[in-house]
Amino acid sequence: MNWLTDFITFPFLQKALFGAIALALTCGLLSPMVVAKRFAFMGSSIAHGALLGVSISLALVDFIVPKGNPSTSLLIFAITTLVTMLAATPLALTTFRQKLPSDALIGLFFTATMGLGLLIHQALGPGKGDLMSYLFGNILMLSTLDLSILALLSVSIFAIVWKKKSSWILFLYDEEAAFIQGLPTKRYHVLFFLILTLVIVSGLKISGVILINSFLLIPGIFSLKYAPSAKKTFSYSITFALITTLIGVVLANGLGLGMGPTLAVTQVAIFLAIYALYWVKAKIA
């Protein structure tokens, strides 16, 4: 096993690398928005809620296409996305400028969808797919179709956010002012939820339900702390996500560790190292 040449030799590792890069790019873009909007718990909740979609899709997929059909992966993705979006839309609507605390609603959503998902899987899904792989991720099983979906999503989400970057920045900073100015803030709020859902569902295979939160949080925390302006939070976050992902993928392969957990731990470790460096630098100065 060679730490770097393996990525040239083995196609499954190439796919893992490209998949991780695509997810790092997209999450790197969204992460500062998640952190600035204080949606950290929201991302985690949607990620866990996606288990409901996975359970339903695993239960249904055998009835729709024969076993081993190449379109199975696409169908699981489509059903999971649809179910998670349907479940997340009421959450998006009820958390828009409401009196009931958002964290209570998010907790309710999280408990209900995850519990229901596990029950459905117990009742209908045993032996119909590995639910655990969606909990912890299995990046080494990525197919060309999975990569195509990820790439298409990355490009679409970049186009949506980048085109209206200044509007998104105003929405993130002062939603009330944005509303008075005439920005359709409710549409932005719901759209942000739906984009988040898409990214989470598409990232399930790579980092799993549990670890996708690190992709959505740590680059954003880093960028909001160190970027000199709102626009630069995007480039700081994307750069951080890309570098930590590349290091994480290489480390996981070289040390024979699980890809998802290694990526998450690498991100946290590098963030803490940078934080410590700045702290020491400030103390010396």
Place this chain on the structure above:
Amino acid sequence: MNTIRVKDLSFSYPAKEFENLADSDREILHKITFEVSRGEILGILGPNGGGKSTLLKLLAGLLKPTSGTIEYPHTDHQEGIIYIPQKDLRNLSYPITIFEYLESSRLPQDKVSKAQCLEAIERVELKRPIDQQMSGLSGGEYQRVLLAKAYLQKSKLILMDEPTKGLDGIGQDKLLELLGEFKKEAAVILVDHNIAQVLKHCDRLLCLNKSFHWHDHRSQLNKDILEHTYHCEFEHLLIHEKGGDILQHEHHACLHHNHEGHDHDGHDHDGEDTK
């Protein structure tokens, strides 16, 4: 020409959301009528819980009236309105710069150039680099950035909720003088507890306490109107107001301990967003 015309405006919290409140407590404003024109500053006075902040939110479009009308003859919708809230709502963890904030002043239509932003901060006498983050500004400097935004937006209506709160006497005077400049192009409505400042800088007054309202030129204000507006809070105001001889009011016995839902210890029942 009138910039804004308000007629029979009423606002109540929805019964289904506030079941524990009596009907009279849910009603924050009752049939308020007034007009403000470009070139005028309207000062709103009244006790805590009297509906001042709620009225500003209604004018800004953040709340929907229960009944009555608000007409903006110069603007189609809410665009052209700048609302400076009582609470500093800045997201201090977000590293947005002054330029990035001002650049978005005319969204969703178009963006503002850096040169125009520089001109605007010069106009409001903000002595900070344009690339500085908003989180590093004081409350007074933040208000100036919002006024610069009003300048860039060519706002026809400026709404300010307790703008002098937290400013020293000089800061208050400077801000209100600046508003005097802005009123040449817009109507300004401000809520303030500092009666002396309001009387000094505002052209018209709206004394407001839920169902009671009085609206006229400041020269028409007298102690009976203030007493009728503030009830038992009036004597406290006189004690706390600088130069407590406003309108030569004499101390009176308080007989209004539970007037119309506002309590004696100053708890604010002003509206929260329900939109």
